[in-house]
Amino acid sequence: MPMPHHNPSLSDKQSPAGRLLLLFCASVLVLAAGILCSLKWGAAHVTWTELVQALTYQGSGKAHLYIQTLRLPRTLTACIVGAQLALAGLLTQLATKNPLASPHVFGINAGAAFAVVLGLAAAAELAPLGTVLAAFAGAAGGALLIWTLAGNGPKQVVRLALSGIVIHFLLSSLTEGLIILNQQSTENILFWLVGSVNQAAWPEVRLLLPFLAGGLLLLLFMLPAFRLLTLDDEVAAGLGQRVTVVRTACMGLVILLAGSAVAVCGPIGFVCLIVPHIARALAGSRLPVLVPLTALLGGAMLVYADFLSRFIAFPYESPVGIVTSAIGAPFFIYLTVKKGRAAS
Template structure:
């Protein structure tokens, strides 16, 4: 009996090691594809020289100043969005939830559109500031409407959906009323990494590092969100404080990502489900790191594929994630509905 349990545990550990190794390998392959192929295909020698900064030709500079920061931005944004989605589903106890529920994407989009309409020379730092403030304001509005107390997570989801549609309607109205800037607005709203540079990486890194550190430190507390409120409170959990900190963490992770690359859809929703399905576990110590790896890999490949949709022109990466995520969302909705029945 004991030997069989030990054998099962070893098999489980071996499977998880294989799963994490495969996910990391997928991330590396996505990085290589993103650096090597695009509107200009590079040789392996040129790519190696560019990454080791041994050459200063046009091709080397193309990798160093455009493709490398773009790939790194895709990794950071994908990981942040995936972890934000996982945390959103924990906070709301809704498997179909994403940062849309907190009004983050809609708030950021409305703020950036307002900036594009109001100011003629709307710079990248200004758009980042506007988007982050809009994301925080949208989340604060949803949180204030949800209140606290018993079943607060239910009211949070309902308030979030209402605010999301309200802010999205305002955004669409401003786009219709300002046709001159509509192309730029729509391209940003779909979600794109085409303008990512080293400035984006430098801006994202503080949010990325601090967000991941806080997520790791609070992982034991977030596990209480998997329990009933009464049981978690009986174990000494301060649920109101945990949800408030979780809310701030979602704003930091998703808000900063949306501010730079637009509201890239479905990464927040589908990646946590894929991680749970692959591991067959609800343990956050297993699901959370795998979610981050898969989120980075998914956005890397989505950005890579988006380069060839209308080649040689760029397409938003949000088109690819939506094409993958929409059928997956329908599948999840039908499965949840079937389970409830």
């Protein structure tokens, strides 16, 4: 007697899509919960009623103004910067084919920070747009220097990593030297240099939003081309694709996202390294899924890190970079050991 043929049910076919939907819903809820925590708790006591009234712009008490002018723009800035850094890290790993790559480790963030500090040392004060332009120039200069030192060839991935670490320490040392030699004009940026969002206000939100929106649009537009970077260069070139052009465009997008974030909040470390790995572990390597999930998780991570940084030396503020470095350094060591064992 022939066995009955099994037809997969509709629910079976939809289960991967259902899991992805559940994953995205959970990520949105985690981000929303972090935003609420950041708005509710801090140095000043705020009740839930005052929080709701402030968010709906009902009332004009001290607590309402505190939330609307301080906590809300600070939280939104952390969310935007976290998304930008996470996406920049994902694109850096994609362009270099190195899971340990990130704008922070490869010296791009250090180049942006050096250019901003150099501008402040020379001009004492920079306009917001001038700060962003200086960060772009520094990030682009750092990336170009690293790529030039790495050259081409089969060992390029290894040389990129080594060149990035060397340039990172070189630019960081030059930045520290500028601060020491120009203490009067640069002492106000020491807090920023560790990575901080506690001074963010609505102008920073309005400055960053176009870069995030524009970066996401460009990323989605170029997503089919960026998929080629997941292939071997020889295979992609054999298909008639211009791999060098695509990789250059990818790094240009990294400079756009990471440079604008560093200009506003300083070189916040390890967000761009950790978040893409978490997103890849949860959702796989499909770029159409990985890109939005990475942005959501990056925003959530920096919002929670900023929230925790308020209680390190409560009631005083601490830079958010302390929290991300405390989380990221052990994670980086774990990835390095794991990669070394896989290679052996």
